[in-house]
Amino acid sequence: MSFSFNDKIIETDKEGYLRYLDDWSPHIAEQLAEYENVTLSEAHWEIIALIREFYATYELSPAMRPLVKYTATQLGKEKGNSIYLMQLFPNSPAKLISKIAGLPRPKNCL
Amino acid sequence: MSNSLSSNESNTKKSSKKIGIVMRHAPYGNNLAHEALDAALATSIYGQELTLIFMGDGVFQLLHQQESKAIHQKNLEKQLTALEFYDIEKVFACKHSLDERQLKQNNLSINVAAIETEELQQLLHEQDVLLSF
């Protein structure tokens, strides 16, 4: 799949993950979110920034548990819980956030 | 993913085993160390009680200031510092192996308990199962 943005062709794989992680930008994130029927609010952006920070620091796309725990340490328990994350990013939050935030597809193992 | 064990399931049943993961190989020469870490993270994600034991050349995994970008490999040091978010708190290193390699606690990237041989023996013999890497 691909879509064009500012005259640039952005490629994704069949499941909507960016093929080239360097293509990511906030505008691209909006496009990726739209494909997933998520409208990004400030609350969403806060989590996107957080998961990108996690990836930059630890070179891991976090699974749900570490993501919740990391969110709790950075933003407090009110946001660091799975219900909050599920409300923003339904069904499979860790995967969905990774996709929109331009992280590598989480390893199938985890 | 087709599997018979969801993370919820594992929390409620089968949760009483002490699993030890023994890391004995230096990182980067092959990806055994990285894959062993993946196994450790998975064990924790599935809710199991886990102890990580570094010994032999495995203690080299703990060294700080790893810069693996130039050889195009993921940075194991960075990944190890994420252990706390995976609820992996029991992390031990064989003091004899550290001494042999003249590594000091302040050469290490994460807070590990360096244990004497006798403690190491005790720790290994406490585990219900050992995964050997």
Add this chain to the structure above:
Amino acid sequence: MILSLAIHSPPSSQASYSAYQFAKVALIQGHSIYRVFFYHNGVYHGSDLTCSGQDEFDLIDAWKQLQNEYQLDLVACIAAGLKRGIIDTTEAERYEKDHHNLGNHFELSGLGQLVDATVTSERLISFGG
């Protein structure tokens, strides 16, 4: 007794032969093998493209026969497999590859299967090198 094996070595290593002998003898002795999990270079066992010399022992074929006889659960780690070019049709499609090579006797799955085997079995024996 309920046993599981974790095999980290490629078929070319004698460690993999030892693992096979162990499994075979254990089954003959009446033990049950809950799962054989192939990880690290062990995932190379999953390739259906290995060819042994006619006068050489065919380890992959031997596993297949053992599986037929005892309905063994032979699982290769999906992430370790992808890295080493061991993929099934589903993954070939996902990663847009023209080919796939996982033998019918194998299944690709996640590390959860190793954790499950570790917890469920009375003994887990690792083979590596």
Add this chain to the structure above:
Amino acid sequence: MKHSILHTVNQSPFSNNTLLQCLNTYTDGDGILFLENGAYAALLSQPASHLLENKTCYVIEVDLHARGLLEQELNADIQLINYETFVQLSTEYDVVQSWY
């Protein structure tokens, strides 16, 4: 609760210190099983031979045989076993740790 460990070693003691690491964790009630290139540990000439005294050690006989070691001077404290005994031992000891 202390478990007994069956240690398996498949590295030659002439090429690295895998066996020494294993011995460092050995306690009474454990066993060491040599297989594959670990079979070289059964040679009396190997550097850690004296450290095996008073320890329970096994070696897979076919691995010794394959390497032409049966005619060499062997450590008499090491019991020659087959795969059947290997399986049996791994069920008799509580835990198996593989040193490779």
